Amino acid sequence: MKTLHVDLAERSYPIYIGECLSHESLILETLSHQEIVIVTNETVAPLYLDVIKRPLVNAGKKVAQVILPDGEKYKTLDTVNKIFDVLLAENFSRHVALVALGGGVIGDMTGFAAAAYQRGVDFVQIPTTLLSQVDSSVGGKTGVNHPLGKNMIGAFKQPLAVLIDPSTLKTLPEKEFSAGFAEVIKHGVIQSAEYFEFLEQNLSTIFNLDLTVLAEVIAGSCEIKRKVIEQDETEQNIRAILNLGHTFGHAIETTMGYGNWLHGQAVAAGVIMAADLSARLGRIDSALVQRIVALTQASGLPVNCPSEMTPDSFLAAMYRDKKVQSGTLRLVLINSLGSAEVTDQFDSALLGETLEHFCQQAKAS
Template sequence: MLCVNVELQERRYPILIGSGLLQDEPNYPINQGERVMIVSNPTVAQFYLDTLTTTLEKRGAVVESVLIPDGEKYKTLESLNLIFTALLKGNHGRDTTIIALGGGVIGDVAGFAAASYQRGVRLIQIPTTLLSQVDSSVGGKTAVNHELGKNMIGAFYQPSLVLIDTLTLNTLPKREVNAGLAEVIKYGAILDYEFFVWLEKHIDDLVALKQDALQHCIARCCQIKADVVARDETEKGDRALLNLGHTFGHAIETHLGYGNWLHGEGISAGMMMAAALSEALGHLSVSDVSRLEKLLARANLPTVSPDTMQPEDYLPHMMRDKKVLAGKLRLVLLKSLGQAYVATDTDHHLVLNAIRRCTQTD
């Protein structure tokens, strides 16, 4: 078992990473008689809800669960309210613990529920997708979507503990494993050239779900993110680097409608757009861009814009991004592989050209 400690101003919490943690009850900081509400979805629950419930009951917990429908389109205030209703029907007090069992949507919705139920109850995250294991485990971002924008409603709220059982990836669709690898590759690209090189060597092991490679990889990503977040808890500065490819990727997700492309797929194409723009600005070499493209392709990820989206479709979505300040676009770009920076007020024509370079031509 590996452990990454997230150290924040107000609190610290551990991320435990290993095989079979769902059944390993000593890891759960629950006392006899304490109440727990597991939030999950039917897809994840069929595999893991009984196992987790049994483990928690061995600790003496009084366990209830609530399922919200599966998918990004259910990351809404309505789903949030389902959780509140379950908590209130069960007379849960401020001393209850919410456990998020599932991927990023569950983590975000259950996390925001924990942040706002009675103005805050204890939260344990058990992410079951690679994306959520390397991304939402660290940073305390919780949110739901609004019909006019993604992640527009939420809170910064830290869990007490994150448990990552890498065996859960065995039931994850391959496409989602690959989407998670987009975020993994992002960490190498923005902050850790050595890890980028490690990924070039081990990407096939990760695609094949080799447990040792997965655990090393997840721990490294969590550590990179934990270091960034510790420096910048509420995303005023450095933390923006974690958004490489995201402004483009969110535009793709919003334009296609949530759920048509996976988040990681949008990020993958978005990183290629950011790389193309970085090259146009004289930072990356053609060979750097090509190395990134090859690594993404080996993880079976898209490196160009969706067929049905025109380059002109991007900017209106991008201007609604949370990172827009005073009407100016702020983009994360690369100085080199392993070194990202925030570019403010980049010329819109250059942005459009970079998108065009990553657009399939008929």
């Protein structure tokens, strides 16, 4: 069992990486509450719900479950209301703990419900997908989508703990695993050249689901994210670098309809677009762009945008991004491998060239 600590004063918490699901004493120690509601989805429930629920029930706790539909398109206020329905109908108090058992969608909605129910209750993350294990379960960003913008409704709510069991990735569809790897690549690009090189050198072992190497990958991404969050918990400045590729990627998700492109697929294309723009601006050379493209392609991820996208549809969605300030578009751009920054100092004509290039390339392919 590897343990990392996110140091946020009274909101600090541990991240456990290892055989968490079979570690009943860890589950009971983490969830010391007498009232617990486990939130999961129709895909994850048959696999892991009983594993988490059994020791809690055996310990005499009041335990309820909420099984939600699976998919990004259900990440809405209406779905979160289903969590509130159970909490209220079964008279759970403000001493309840919510458990997010699933991927990023479940984690985001459960955390948002925890932030809102009786003005705030505890919650624990038990992520079961690669994307949630390396990214969304850590950092306290919670929320839901709106038809006009992704993750535009939410709250910062740190979990009590994050329990990551890499063995859950054995049941993850390959497409979902690959999508989660987009966030892994992103972490290397923005913060660690050494981590990026590790991914290049160990890609086949990673995708063969070697649990020892997977634990290293997960710990590496969590460590990178932990350091950034500790500097800027509520994304006032440096934390926004974690959104490399997301302004482009969220535009794809919003325009194409949530769930038609997986979040990680959209982020992968977005990172390539951000790299292209960074090169056009003279921040990085074409060789680095090609390294990022090569690793992304080898991971089974898209390196182009959907053929349905146009420069205008990109810009319309991008200007609804959370990083827009006073009508000014801000983007995460790459300075070198392992270094990135958020800036509004870029030539908008070159952004137009990047959008035009990728839209034309998508239509031609």
